[in-house]
Amino acid sequence: MSEQNETGSAQVHRPSVVVDQASMTYRVRSADAMHSSGGLRGRLRAARGVRTTEVQALQPLSFMVERGESVGVIGTNGSGKSTLMKLITGQMHPTSGRVYATTTPVMLGVNAALVRQVSGEDNIRLGCLAMGMTTAEAEAKRDAVVALSGLDERALQLPLKAYSSGMASRLQFAIATSVDPDILVIDEALNTGDAQFRERTRRRLDELREQAGCVFLVSHSLSTIQEMCQRVIWIEQGVLTMDGRPETVTRGYNLYVRAMSHGREEEGREILARKQAEIVPQRIDWAGGVPPQGTTNG
Numbered sequence: 001m002s003e004q005n006e007t008g009s010a011q012v013h014r015p016s017v018v019v020d021q022a023s024m025t026y027r028v029r030s031a032d033a034m035h036s037s038g039g040l041r042g043r044l045r046a047a048r049g050v051r052t053t054e055v056q057a058l059q060p061l062s063f064m065v066e067r068g069e070s071v072g073v074i075g076t077n078g079s080g081k082s083t084l085m086k087l088i089t090g091q092m093h094p095t096s097g098r099v100y101a102t103t104t105p106v107m108l109g110v111n112a113a114l115v116r117q118v119s120g121e122d123n124i125r126l127g128c129l130a131m132g133m134t135t136a137e138a139e140a141k142r143d144a145v146v147a148l149s150g151l152d153e154r155a156l157q158l159p160l161k162a163y164s165s166g167m168a169s170r171l172q173f174a175i176a177t178s179v180d181p182d183i184l185v186i187d188e189a190l191n192t193g194d195a196q197f198r199e200r201t202r203r204r205l206d207e208l209r210e211q212a213g214c215v216f217l218v219s220h221s222l223s224t225i226q227e228m229c230q231r232v233i234w235i236e237q238g239v240l241t242m243d244g245r246p247e248t249v250t251r252g253y254n255l256y257v258r259a260m261s262h263g264r265e266e267e268g269r270e271i272l273a274r275k276q277a278e279i280v281p282q283r284i285d286w287a288g289g290v291p292p293q294g295t296t297n298g
């Protein structure tokens with residue numbers, strides 16, 4: 001695909017993920033309808049399908065992530081980060097626009113499936129099989145997963161419910177990345193790890209990027225984002241607000257958060273408006289007008 005650069009000549013890209021004017025609006029039953037659903041009137045209303053509320057989680061936004069990039073995604077609570085990740089992994093389809101990925105992304109979230117009742121050892125085997133490995137492949141990956149998780153043999157024999165949240169997230173990360181995913185989406189999973197694990201995680205993410213994959217990391221920890229990513233996207237109130245170098249974007253975000261948390265809301269709104277006016281919307285221009293082969297979410 002190509003894009004016009006500042007000089008007007010076409011620049012060739014090798015994208016892993018392309019978000020092309022994608023938006024997301026949730027439709028939910030309003031509280032009013034829920035409360036009255038016990039009564040006859042409420043049931044009649046529900047039967048007629050009225051009383052729904054729309055939540056616009058994401059305004060149309062476009063960006064492209066190239067092979068080898070690791071992209072941090074930041075924004076205050078409810079700003080639309082998880083929604084964007086669900087569009088990228090194909091868990092949900094955008095209300096309008098399109099999302100393309102060259103391969104199906106692997107989502108690693110705080111809730112990704114680990115079985116609490118069985119041991120860490122068994123979780124490694126089950127997790128590898130669940131990701132499509134054969135028994136022999138799962139066996140072959142076992143030692144690498146254990147090494148990355150940093151768990152000792154004693155801990156591996158304990159049921160997962162005896163793990164601290166940090167231990168569980170280390171194991172989860174090690175299992176999820178054992179398949180060498182091409183596109184990895186991590187939603188808040190790394191914040192519970194200790195310093196040693198963070199260093200191993202950073203090295204593993206670097207390895208994945210070197211294999212021409214790309215990584216998305218959603219986090220409220222700006223230090224984690226700065227440590228692990230070369231590019232940061234800031235989503236606020238469903239709007240793509242900044243997209244650039246980690247130092248620049250986190251500086252803008254910090255100014256906004258500080259203003260809002262000190263009650264200087266007008267200043268906060270001004271920062272947001274300025275940043276949103278400054279961002280140059282990315283125009284996705286498919287070579288020959290044909291989108292790439294691969295996963296299409298909507």
Ligand SMILES: Nc1ncnc2c1ncn2[C@@H]1O[C@H](COP(=O)(O)OP(=O)(O)OP(=O)(O)O)[C@@H](O)[C@H]1O
Nearest residue numbers: 026028055057075076077078079080081082083084
């Ligand atoms: N399933 C849903 N149904 C209705 N509204 C939803 C749903 N999921 C999210 N929302 C709304 O969409 C908006 C964006 O939510 P989202 O979870 O994407 O934000 P977020 O930036 O990931 O938040 P956080 O940092 O708190 O995890 C919020 O207003 C939220 O209330």
